[in-house]
Amino acid sequence: MTGLFTADVENRGLVLDPRTKLFVMITLVVFALGNTGSDIAAVKYATVVLCLLPVILLCTARQYKRAALSGLVYTLMKTVEMFCMPHMTGMILSLIGLCCLIFVRLMPGLIMGAYMLSSTTVSEFIAAMHRMHIPRQITIPMSVMFRFFPTVFEEFSSINTAMKMRDIRIGGKNSGKFIEYRLVPLMVCSVNIGSELSAAALTRGLGTKVRRTNICRIGFHVQDVIVLILSSALYVLWILGLTGVTG
Amino acid sequence: MSAVLRNVSFRYANGDTGALCDVSLEIRQGECVLLCGSSGCGKTTVTRLLNGLIPHYYEGELDGEITVFGKDIRSAAIEDLAGTVGSVFQNPRSQFFCVDTTAEIAFGCENMGLPENEIRSRMDRTVTEMNIRPLLDRSIFRLSGGEKQKIACAGVAAMLPELIVLDEPTSNLDLDAIEELKETIRRWQTQGKTIVIAEHRLGWLNGLCTRVLFMENGRISSEFAGESFFSLDSETLSGMGLRPVYTKHDYLDSRTGLSRIKPFDQRDVITLENFVYSYGRHTALNIDRLEIPTGSVTAVVGHNGAGKSTFTKCLCGLQKGFRGTVTTGRALRPKDMMALSYMVMQDVNHQLFAETVMEEIMLGADDTDTDKALDILNRLNIYEYKDRHPMSLSGGQKQRVAIASALLAGKKLLVFDEPTSGLDLRSMECTAELLSSLGSNITVLIVTHDMELIDRCCTHILHIEAGKIN
Numbered sequence: 001m002t003g004l005f006t007a008d009v010e011n012r013g014l015v016l017d018p019r020t021k022l023f024v025m026i027t028l029v030v031f032a033l034g035n036t037g038s039d040i041a042a043v044k045y046a047t048v049v050l051c052l053l054p055v056i057l058l059c060t061a062r063q064y065k066r067a068a069l070s071g072l073v074y075t076l077m078k079t080v081e082m083f084c085m086p087h088m089t090g091m092i093l094s095l096i097g098l099c100c101l102i103f104v105r106l107m108p109g110l111i112m113g114a115y116m117l118s119s120t121t122v123s124e125f126i127a128a129m130h131r132m133h134i135p136r137q138i139t140i141p142m143s144v145m146f147r148f149f150p151t152v153f154e155e156f157s158s159i160n161t162a163m164k165m166r167d168i169r170i171g172g173k174n175s176g177k178f179i180e181y182r183l184v185p186l187m188v189c190s191v192n193i194g195s196e197l198s199a200a201a202l203t204r205g206l207g208t209k210v211r212r213t214n215i216c217r218i219g220f221h222v223q224d225v226i227v228l229i230l231s232s233a234l235y236v237l238w239i240l241g242l243t244g245v246t247g
Numbered sequence: 248m249s250a251v252l253r254n255v256s257f258r259y260a261n262g263d264t265g266a267l268c269d270v271s272l273e274i275r276q277g278e279c280v281l282l283c284g285s286s287g288c289g290k291t292t293v294t295r296l297l298n299g300l301i302p303h304y305y306e307g308e309l310d311g312e313i314t315v316f317g318k319d320i321r322s323a324a325i326e327d328l329a330g331t332v333g334s335v336f337q338n339p340r341s342q343f344f345c346v347d348t349t350a351e352i353a354f355g356c357e358n359m360g361l362p363e364n365e366i367r368s369r370m371d372r373t374v375t376e377m378n379i380r381p382l383l384d385r386s387i388f389r390l391s392g393g394e395k396q397k398i399a400c401a402g403v404a405a406m407l408p409e410l411i412v413l414d415e416p417t418s419n420l421d422l423d424a425i426e427e428l429k430e431t432i433r434r435w436q437t438q439g440k441t442i443v444i445a446e447h448r449l450g451w452l453n454g455l456c457t458r459v460l461f462m463e464n465g466r467i468s469s470e471f472a473g474e475s476f477f478s479l480d481s482e483t484l485s486g487m488g489l490r491p492v493y494t495k496h497d498y499l500d501s502r503t504g505l506s507r508i509k510p511f512d513q514r515d516v517i518t519l520e521n522f523v524y525s526y527g528r529h530t531a532l533n534i535d536r537l538e539i540p541t542g543s544v545t546a547v548v549g550h551n552g553a554g555k556s557t558f559t560k561c562l563c564g565l566q567k568g569f570r571g572t573v574t575t576g577r578a579l580r581p582k583d584m585m586a587l588s589y590m591v592m593q594d595v596n597h598q599l600f601a602e603t604v605m606e607e608i609m610l611g612a613d614d615t616d617t618d619k620a621l622d623i624l625n626r627l628n629i630y631e632y633k634d635r636h637p638m639s640l641s642g643g644q645k646q647r648v649a650i651a652s653a654l655l656a657g658k659k660l661l662v663f664d665e666p667t668s669g670l671d672l673r674s675m676e677c678t679a680e681l682l683s684s685l686g687s688n689i690t691v692l693i694v695t696h697d698m699e700l701i702d703r704c705c706t707h708i709l710h711i712e713a714g715k716i717n
Contacts, residue, residue, distance in 0.1 A: 121347055122345055155597070158594070161565055164565070164585065165565070166589075166610060167586070167611055168600070185596055188638050196338060197344070202299075203333070203334040204406070210359065213363055214357055215366050
């Protein structure tokens with residue numbers, strides 16, 4: 001299960017500080033999704049480079065399939081957008097335009113988000129939040145939530161298996177109740193696990209008044225510096241472009 | 248004195264089972280105390296009083312005085328007990344807070360706000376003592392039950408508690424893992440820690456516990472010294488509703504493959520062929536051909552990671568990419584195996600969907616089968632619950648509902664995954680009786696570590712090791 005904050009600590013390749021990932025994410029949102037500064041040529045090309053960064057990060061995490069697929073789709077759609085779109089008109093233009101919008105603008109952010117969640121452990125996340133001075137009242141509930149997701153997925157897949165064995169499918173008898181049949185056991189199991197989990201966490205001192213230590217060592221390394229410089233470059237280029245230095 | 252309970256009574260706010268009635272108890276420093284008794288006798292409640300979950304987490308009416316290491320449990324905050332009392336629970340799935348092992352061991356110490364160097368040196372000591380260095384920096388989701396329980400123990404030990412309570416710590420463990428848990432507890436004893444264990448399985452505690460408290464209906468009804476308790480014979484224990492201390496057989500010593508352990512009138516067989524499955528390069532299952540007698544009750548045994556669950560998944564047609572065949576009359580491909588077989592999961596809550604028991608078992612059946620359904624309910628002794636919500640039933644009754652639904656759907660092969668984990672003697676006997684009474688055209692396979700269950704109801708043993716049989 002590669003899901004939310006269930007980083008595969010055994011083999012995840014390049015380790016970036018959670019804050020670096022967050023910064024890349026924000027930059028992607030600003031420049032790829034927000035299309036900021038796209039009238040400045042330098043920013044436009046730098047954005048393409050930044051959009052391919054999540055693909056490289058996925059490669060270092062050995063998620064080659066996902067990396068290859070997203071890299072290919074992005075390159076293809078970007079090429080279409082840059083070279084074919086100017087020659088299109090009418091219906092085709094709006095159709096292709098919509099596809100490009102989704103894959104060129106939205107997808108890089110989504111891939112980065114998926115990478116960020118699947119490559120960060122809960123303790124790294126808490127440590128990073130702590131360094132950014134986010135209060136405990138926010139970080140503890142969030143960490144509980146993230147701990148809970150993989151469990152819910154596990155439960156859900158067990159329930160799916162059970163339904164398969166009983167041959168309960170969409171289109172069969174009682175298909176109107178299909179969702180209810182799935183949710184009732186899921187809720188019962190989640191509530192049970194949730195209350196056991198809280199009990200276990202309490203006996204281990206979660207929520208004491210003392211300041212919590214975190215032995216998880218996060219910090220900026222060479223790879224973080226490279227990625228941060230790359231991302232900051234976009235802002236610099238943009239500002240330079242706005243002030244008319246480059247164009 | 249580690250802990251003192253004086254005239255303690257407790258009732259859960261939302262239930263009757265597990266209530267305590269005027270319990271007085273003194274636990275001395277360095278003792279290892281066993282709490283035993285049938286389900287609902289209140290032994291778990293005692294452990295919850297010691298670690299402060301009652302009254303701070305589980306609510307109810309509490310009377311009497313409880314002091315743990317001189318602290319009144321009511322006025323002490325539960326988080327502040329964390330450094331003094333450590334707890335190990337039954338279900339490894341729900342006692343982990345982190346997703347990697349190292350962070351999990353450190354979790355408690357981090358909460359106590361110890362300096363980082365101190366945490367690292369404590370972790371280092373614990374890891375060396377318990378010999379679990381290979382388990383560090385691993386993902387929790389890839390550990391076996393035994394390994395998970397070891398990490399849980401390490402996380403508790405790193406907090407250096409004086410008192411450690413364990414609530415049915417072995418219900419999800421196999422015999423090897425239990426042996427290792429025993430080692431851990433013995434080490435804690437030599438370090439002078441006080442240990443309280445609530446448990447159904449008794450055999451492994453022989454030689455470990457210095458005092459045994461037998462509980463009935465929320466009272467401590469008798470007290471034994473360790474040696475005299477473990478020399479009681481099985482009849483006496485059985486009279487008390489307890490499981491025997493010694494199991495007659497250890498079927499893990501038997502040769503691999505299928506062997507008959509009880510007289511059985513064999514007619515037909517179910518033939519499994521080409522049961523081969525690999526996860527990547529690792530071959531998990533490699534059985535060329537196997538014949539299981541129709542109508543038999545066969546226990547599937549083997550050490551953890553022997554391929555038992557892969558085997559049952561393949562048999563139920565749940566394993567993707569599996570290409571073997573099952574022959575009963577005609578050869579079935581994996582897709583059709585799903586119509587033949589049904590797995591009753593360890594957590595039966597996963598497979599009950601409907602609003603009433605009747606609706607539940609009719610889900611996979613024709614509407615015209617109502618009479619047959621009522622007949623099956625009758626046979627399984629759950630007729631009176633037919634209009635109840637399945638989730639409102641007890642564990643054993645839920646199991647019966649799951650079986651009833653499988654029988655009505657015409658399943659001929661029922662697979663049970665650890666049906667008796669965490670059950671007391673009576674419930675185990677009921678399950679055993681049920682499994683052997685399903686009739687001669689229903690074949691039952693039980694994946695289990697429970698040797699007593701095998702002795703009671705199984706006709707055959709299928710021993711798998713490293714995915715293979717001879």
